[in-house]
Amino acid sequence: MELFKVNGHKNLCGEVSLHGAKNSALPVLCACLLVKGESIIHNCPNLSDVRATLKILENLGCTVARQGNTVTVNAAQVSGFAIDEAMMRTMRSSILFLGALLSRTGNANIYLPGGCDIGTRPVDLHLKAIKNLGVSVEENGSCISCTTGGIKGAKIILPFASVGATENIMIAAAVSKGKTIIINAAREPEICDLAEFLNKCGAKIYGAGEGTIEIEGVKVLKPCEHRIIPDRILASTYMSACAATGGEIVINDIKATHLSPVFPVFNEMGCRLYLNGASLKVIAPKRLRRVKTIKTMPYPAFPTDSQPMVTAALCVAKGTSVIKENIFENRFGYVSELNRFGADVEVNDTLAVINGVKKLKGANVFAGDLRGGAALIVAALAAEGTSTIRSIYHIDRGYASIEQELEKLGADIKRINDEEAKEKELKSS
Ligand code: EPU
Numbered sequence: 001m002e003l004f005k006v007n008g009h010k011n012l013c014g015e016v017s018l019h020g021a022k023n024s025a026l027p028v029l030c031a032c033l034l035v036k037g038e039s040i041i042h043n044c045p046n047l048s049d050v051r052a053t054l055k056i057l058e059n060l061g062c063t064v065a066r067q068g069n070t071v072t073v074n075a076a077q078v079s080g081f082a083i084d085e086a087m088m089r090t091m092r093s094s095i096l097f098l099g100a101l102l103s104r105t106g107n108a109n110i111y112l113p114g115g116c117d118i119g120t121r122p123v124d125l126h127l128k129a130i131k132n133l134g135v136s137v138e139e140n141g142s143c144i145s146c147t148t149g150g151i152k153g154a155k156i157i158l159p160f161a162s163v164g165a166t167e168n169i170m171i172a173a174a175v176s177k178g179k180t181i182i183i184n185a186a187r188e189p190e191i192c193d194l195a196e197f198l199n200k201c202g203a204k205i206y207g208a209g210e211g212t213i214e215i216e217g218v219k220v221l222k223p224c225e226h227r228i229i230p231d232r233i234l235a236s237t238y239m240s241a242c243a244a245t246g247g248e249i250v251i252n253d254i255k256a257t258h259l260s261p262v263f264p265v266f267n268e269m270g271c272r273l274y275l276n277g278a279s280l281k282v283i284a285p286k287r288l289r290r291v292k293t294i295k296t297m298p299y300p301a302f303p304t305d306s307q308p309m310v311t312a313a314l315c316v317a318k319g320t321s322v323i324k325e326n327i328f329e330n331r332f333g334y335v336s337e338l339n340r341f342g343a344d345v346e347v348n349d350t351l352a353v354i355n356g357v358k359k360l361k362g363a364n365v366f367a368g369d370l371r372g373g374a375a376l377i378v379a380a381l382a383a384e385g386t387s388t389i390r391s392i393y394h395i396d397r398g399y400a401s402i403e404q405e406l407e408k409l410g411a412d413i414k415r416i417n418d419e420e421a422k423e424k425e426l427k428s429s
Contacts, residue, residue: 004389006380007412012247014409019045020228022398024190026093027167028197029053032073033100037223044071049397052090082109089114099172112142116369119328125165129156153178161186161298174203176217185213188299189258193229200224232258233305237374240309243284244382251280261302290319308375315343317356325350334372337365341379362387367394
């Protein structure tokens with residue numbers, strides 16, 4: 001097992017670039033299953049969730065290869081329609097193989113997906129939508145068996161603008177008979193990226209990024225090349241780390257419109273933001289100001305995925321900030337670890353009250369989920385003294401070699417083997 005060792009309290013300073021968005025790469029890779037040929041995906045980050053998705057594609061008979069950040073998926077031959085439980089449980093996005101397998105083979109034998117432990121995360125909206133598209137669904141415990149004589153277009157009204165359910169419907173209905181309309185579709189940039197990829201392959205998807213998406217089913221998709229959008233959540237992670245350490249950094253390869261929901265929050269904290277094309281300069285004040293209230297909501301509002309890192313930065317702000325989490329009912333799980341740094345955050349259900357403290361002190365903590373883990377990195381970078389963060393496999397799911405990127409900004413963060421760390425601790429005690 002590996003851990004991060006951080007010597008904190010250093011102002012971050014320098015330049016970094018964003019890698020491709022995890023939450024865009026995963027659905028696009030699943031959608032490659034629909035294409036009877038070789039899809040070429042650029043800017044595909046080398047994350048453990050991406051590697052797990054490629055493994056599933058290989059097990060289904062596809063040939064996959066990576067060269068740098070370009071991944072090719074050849075789905076000319078698909079030899080199965082079952083995914084085993086262990087693979088399904090590696091990540092939440094494995095549920096998107098449901099739409100992809102049904103469209104490609106007419107069958108899907110899968111299990112309930114895994115993913116970060118941030119709420120109950122049911123798949124009822126996915127299954128209801130798939131049934132509407134002419135699929136028969138049998139559930140037996142955690143096992144889901146589906147079959148269809150062909151996907152048929154339908155009008156689907158989502159009671160909540162679920163990102164995953166919108167993506168599953170788009171993937172399932174791209175190759176189908178008739179027209180599908182999604183009412184109350186999710187509007188996240190990752191939805192637009194998936195639509196762009198599918199449309200390049202010949203799909204007819206209209207209205208991605210708006211509340212209503214129309215999909216005219218086509219007979220077949222052809223191979224294409226596609227570049228994954230930059231990771232907006234990674235950008236907000238760097239911004240939080242800069243803010244918490246009183247730093248001055250430049251983030252390259254950003255898409256400013258994707259970040260417009262987070263800019264006002266950093267302005268309110270007293271950070272100065274300068275946009276220059278695809279580069280963003282962030283200059284943090286010596287001491288951050290509190291933010292009155294942040295409410296997480298579906299795009300184009302403040303993203304739930306940025307919430308933990310921003311909370312970590314606000315721990316050292318002057319004054320009291322309030323955060324209301326509206327997407328996942330259990331997304332403050334990391335707060336108890338954050339408080340080990342000397343932070344003063346009180347959680348009541350889905351509300352966090354952050355009483356800013358002057359400084360944080362190094363602590364030994366455990367990451368419990370991906371973004372919660374990133375929040376602990378932000379706190380460790382701000383804290384005086386040495387911190388260790390364990391269970392960092394959660395962080396590796398969504399950040400590619402984050403320690404090397406942060407080192408470019410002058411952070412003192414090292415990935416070390418747990419056993420080595422224990423030995424050193426024993427020797428020094
Ligand atoms: N929901 C249901 N039933 C469903 C589907 C969703 O009740 O069938 C509920 C969920 O339990 C949750 C809410 O709806 O309370 C939102 O879920 P959504 O389906 O929108 O999220 P997701 O598709 O599971 C994706 C991202 C998450 C991100 C959310 C919201 C991927 C692989 N994951 O999850 O990313 O937080 O959208 O923006 O795209 C992360 O990267 O750390 C992460 C958790």
